[in-house]
Every structure is written in structure tokens, then in C-alpha cells.
Amino acid sequence: xxxxxxxxxxxxxxxxxxxxxxxxxxxxxxxxxxxxxxxxxxxxxxxxxxxxxxxxxxxxxxxxxxxxxxxxxxxxxxxxxxxxxxxxxxxxxxxxxxxxxxxxxxxxxxx
Amino acid sequence: xxxxxxxxxxxxxxxxxxxxxxxxxxxxxxxxxxxxxxxxxxxxxxxxxxxxxxxxxxxxxxxxxxxxxxxxxxxxxxxxxxxxxxxxxxxxxxxxxxxxxxxxxxxxxx
Numbered sequence: 001x002x003x004x005x006x007x008x009x010x011x012x013x014x015x016x017x018x019x020x021x022x023x024x025x026x027x028x029x030x031x032x033x034x035x036x037x038x039x040x041x042x043x044x045x046x047x048x049x050x051x052x053x054x055x056x057x058x059x060x061x062x063x064x065x066x067x068x069x070x071x072x073x074x075x076x077x078x079x080x081x082x083x084x085x086x087x088x089x090x091x092x093x094x095x096x097x098x099x100x101x102x103x104x105x106x107x108x109x110x111x
Numbered sequence: 112x113x114x115x116x117x118x119x120x121x122x123x124x125x126x127x128x129x130x131x132x133x134x135x136x137x138x139x140x141x142x143x144x145x146x147x148x149x150x151x152x153x154x155x156x157x158x159x160x161x162x163x164x165x166x167x168x169x170x171x172x173x174x175x176x177x178x179x180x181x182x183x184x185x186x187x188x189x190x191x192x193x194x195x196x197x198x199x200x201x202x203x204x205x206x207x208x209x210x211x212x213x214x215x216x217x218x219x220x221x
Contacts, residue, residue: 032208043201043212044155087155091208099210103154 001026003100006088010106017078021105023088024070033064035073036087038104044087047073078109113138117202117213124220130175130189132216134202137183143205144185146177148198155201161185192220 006023013019025033033050048055050062050071061074075082088102114137124130136142146158157170159177167177174193178186185202197220203210 034209041199041217043215046209046211049209089210093208099157101155 002103003027004088004090004102006086006102007105009104010108012108012110013078015078015080015109015111017109018074018076019078019107020075021073021086021088021107022070023072023102024068025088025090025100026069027090027092028066028069030069030090030092032091033062033071034089034091035060035062035071036089036101038085038087040084044101047086075107078107080109080111083107083109113204113206113211115202115204115211115213117200117216119216120214121217122219124192124218126194126220127191130187130192130196130218132187132200132202132218134185134187134213135183136185136204139183139204139206141182144179145203145205145210146185146187147201147203149201150198158187194220196220 003026007021011019035047036044037047038044048057048062050064052064054063059076063072085104085106087104090100092098116135118133143162145160147155148158149155159167159169161167161179164179164182175189197218200216200218202213
């Protein structure tokens with residue numbers, strides 16, 4: 001089992017749609033969680049951290065479920081510019097250092 | 112504010128040639144630094160990380176090496192490139208458990 005697993009994708013949605021990505025992690029000692037966005041042929045960029053109580057940034061909402069060991073990202077009112085790959089990232093600090101990146105989920109938003 | 116630089120942006124090298132990629136960070140001191148590789152259409156593979164000058168940890172065995180000669184400088188090297196070394200090389204620095212990436216170097220080995 002991979003340490004961080006994401007929806008396989010790709011997701012193809014029309015503009016204005018709501019789309020949700022899920023990510024599961026295997027290590028219960030995981031301590032911090034993030035979503036990154038990566039455009040084609042560019043570096044990953046931090047989209048948002050994921051807090052235990054859930055957090056929102058404009059059209060983006062991130063949630064964490066520690067009991068079930070998954071995090072989610074919800075994008076409302078999708079824009080063409082949201083087309084990208086979304087990476088789930090999990091940090092573990094117990095017994096040493098480890099940051100694990102998911103393989104990413106590709107999103108295509110179409111007019 | 113902190114910035115991270117990588118160069119060159121693109122590189123085409125023949126098999127068997129040496130490699131040197133450089134990463135520098137500004138606006139912070141003693142950062143944790145990382146080298147990743149991303150093959151075409153694939154996820155990020157951690158290659159090396161460093162918590163300080165001269166301190167390098169390798170995550171995977173390969174023909175690459177890393178060095179950190181100065182606090183804010185991280186170098187990725189190879190004595191002889193392989194075809195399989197082609198990819199997108201990303202340097203990152205860490206602040207409060209969050210990693211921030213440089214613009215990357217796209218390497219093609221022919």
C-alpha cells in the first residue's frame with residue numbers, strides 16, 4: 001500500500017462545476033497536511049495547508065479526517081485556470097523526518 | 112521575503128557527461144533543503160535532503176550526489192549521466208514543515 005494515495009483522475013469538469021479530490025495516508029503518526037498545485041512543466045506551488053478543523057480559502061475548502069486518515073480538497077465554481085495537477089502532501093515527524101507527496105490528480109476544466 | 116533560485120532552467124547533455132545543478136536560497140538561514148526528480152508524467156521522487164552545511168542524506172541509490180558547501184547553496188552532481196537521469200529536477204526549502212520549490216531544471220540526456 002502506498003503511503004499517500006490519491007484519486008487516479010483525470011477529472012474532466014465543465015466550468016462552474018464543483019469537484020472534490022480525496023487523499024488517504026497510511027501512517028497514523030502523520031502530523032501536517034497540504035495541497036499543492038502543479039501546472040504543466042512548472043514547479044509545485046503550495047495551494048493550502050489542511051487544518052484539523054477544516055479550512056477555506058475562497059473557492060477552495062480542505063478537510064482532514066484523522067480517524068479515517070484522509071484529506072480532501074473541494075473546488076467550487078471551477079474556472080478554466082484551475083486546470084492543473086493537485087498533489088496531496090503528508091508530513092511525518094515521528095522517528096525522523098519524512099515528507100510524502102502523492103502522485104497527483106489531474107484536473108481539466110472545460111468551457 | 113525568501114526566494115529560491117535554480118539554474119540552469121533547461122539542459123541537454125549527452126550520456127556519460129558530467130552534471131552540476133545549483134540551487135540557492137535567499138532571505139533565510141540554515142534552511143532544510145531538498146532535491147527531487149520528476150520523470151515525465153510521474154510523481155516527485157526525493158533524491159537528497161540536507162539539514163545543514165556538509166550534511167546530506169540520500170534517499171535512493173543512484174549515480175547522483177549532492178553537496179552543500181554553503182548554508183544556502185545546494186548542488187546536485189553526477190560524474191556520468193545515464194539516459195534514465197532525464198527529468199525535471201526540483202530544489203525545495205522548508206519553513207515550518209512546508210516546502211517551497213524553485214522553478215526547476217529540465218534535463219534531457221541524449
